[in-house]
Amino acid sequence: MVQPTNQELTLDPEDIKTEAPASIESDLIYGLEARPPFVESVFVALQHVFACFVGIITPGLIICGALEVPPADTTFILSMSLVVSGIATFIQAKRFGPVGSGLLSVQGTSFAFLGPIIAAGLAVRSSGGTPQDALGLIFGLCFFGAFVEIFISRFLHLANKIITPMVTGVVVTLIGLTLINVGITSIGGGVAAQNNETFGSPVYLGIAFLVLAVIVALNSTANNFLRMSSIVIGLIVGYLISIPFGLVDFSNLAGLPAIALPIPFRYGFGFDFGAFIPFAFLYVITAIESIGDLTATSAISGEPIEGPVYFRRIKGGVLGDGINSIIAACLNTFPNTTFSQNNGVIQLTGVGSRYVGYFISVIFVILGLFPIVAGVFQALPQPVLGGATIVMFGTVAVAGIKILSCVNLTKRNSIILAVALGLGLGVTFVPEILDNLPSLVKSLFASGISTGGITALLLNLILPGRE
Numbered sequence: 001m002v003q004p005t006n007q008e009l010t011l012d013p014e015d016i017k018t019e020a021p022a023s024i025e026s027d028l029i030y031g032l033e034a035r036p037p038f039v040e041s042v043f044v045a046l047q048h049v050f051a052c053f054v055g056i057i058t059p060g061l062i063i064c065g066a067l068e069v070p071p072a073d074t075t076f077i078l079s080m081s082l083v084v085s086g087i088a089t090f091i092q093a094k095r096f097g098p099v100g101s102g103l104l105s106v107q108g109t110s111f112a113f114l115g116p117i118i119a120a121g122l123a124v125r126s127s128g129g130t131p132q133d134a135l136g137l138i139f140g141l142c143f144f145g146a147f148v149e150i151f152i153s154r155f156l157h158l159a160n161k162i163i164t165p166m167v168t169g170v171v172v173t174l175i176g177l178t179l180i181n182v183g184i185t186s187i188g189g190g191v192a193a194q195n196n197e198t199f200g201s202p203v204y205l206g207i208a209f210l211v212l213a214v215i216v217a218l219n220s221t222a223n224n225f226l227r228m229s230s231i232v233i234g235l236i237v238g239y240l241i242s243i244p245f246g247l248v249d250f251s252n253l254a255g256l257p258a259i260a261l262p263i264p265f266r267y268g269f270g271f272d273f274g275a276f277i278p279f280a281f282l283y284v285i286t287a288i289e290s291i292g293d294l295t296a297t298s299a300i301s302g303e304p305i306e307g308p309v310y311f312r313r314i315k316g317g318v319l320g321d322g323i324n325s326i327i328a329a330c331l332n333t334f335p336n337t338t339f340s341q342n343n344g345v346i347q348l349t350g351v352g353s354r355y356v357g358y359f360i361s362v363i364f365v366i367l368g369l370f371p372i373v374a375g376v377f378q379a380l381p382q383p384v385l386g387g388a389t390i391v392m393f394g395t396v397a398v399a400g401i402k403i404l405s406c407v408n409l410t411k412r413n414s415i416i417l418a419v420a421l422g423l424g425l426g427v428t429f430v431p432e433i434l435d436n437l438p439s440l441v442k443s444l445f446a447s448g449i450s451t452g453g454i455t456a457l458l459l460n461l462i463l464p465g466r467e
Contacts, residue, residue: 029224029350032301036353044351045359047231048106051341051392056085056108059334067121069131079260079368080333081109086364088324088336093357101317103297104354106342107324110335112286116278136268143329145279149322152287156315166413169403170456171292174424175340176397178448183393186386203245204383211238211387219348231388238384247381256371266332285450286337290321293338296399300343301352344392416459424452
């Protein structure tokens, strides 16, 4: 492994091009610094938007529902989630000095904070506060917690001996494997179908596998345009097929406002130290998960996954994560983090150009400013989404396996891999095993990604025989 220096690394794109490439095969049509034509860039950007849109708005929907936030405020918060995702994605792709990874890394609302956010909000409600009071406290906690991640980012260049390909490979693999459950649930019709006992309907399964078949078929062609457009075409086909089956519901469009403009600190600003502790821990976990996401993006983009350039990107990406979460809190939405879904899109389309991130940013901001446009995307049926995401999540897991394939699987490394994957997937499959533990411990290990990542990191540090 190339040892990075302890000083800040300031490399421009030309430096990046001359760095030794990662030892992972790349099948890209457009690399990191390539500039695809306008039409192709728009098509690829739309596929990233389709892949990440539901994931960006879902945490807000869950939180607002649990805290009984009025519909008007819920719509505003969801719109701001999209606007912030656009701003944050631009910061990551563009790279401003030390801020940003300079990779095609899409940012979105983090699922990791759902438990602490809802707990903090319900505490305010139970003491007689309004939903708006609860939101003010939540955004204050998110704002101050982001400084934990910013602090961590400044010392990642010292962590080359603990953030090894073994650790990052485990995290990336678990990111893909733990998301499979989300994709399969969508294929069966989603949570709503589970509640109304239509889950796994032949209609849902048929539509989902039609979308999957279209994506696989187009992705296997020699035509670059069809390959890059495979996800968008698959989703459009599924969308149109779903209409005669009554699966597309546009009823929510009537009540949406024409435009939603950002209003900083709309719900005020609060802080509570007791509620802050879980947030601080989760920002540490978010940093670890972001390292995995960014490593996967580097690997899939044919870029280094070790050495000075890699650590510079990781530091910039995690720093960008923290700053973007501050922006999110100021604009009344929840913490942002790197999204693993976009790695599957890069793999499928063959486009790793960071300039596509600019187009993604513009689309997200437009969707956020004009809620009626977002409403059309929101009407995308779950089986259609599942048919596309199942292959995306699978490719993320494959990216992790590729990283692990570069690791010498000695007896020691095999034990680390086995224990980390076992515990990470175990918590994912049987989350209730943590129910009797203290809430802080439960929050820390509720994610299979964080459980497996922490396990791999600790075992790599304490087991004898390190190379």
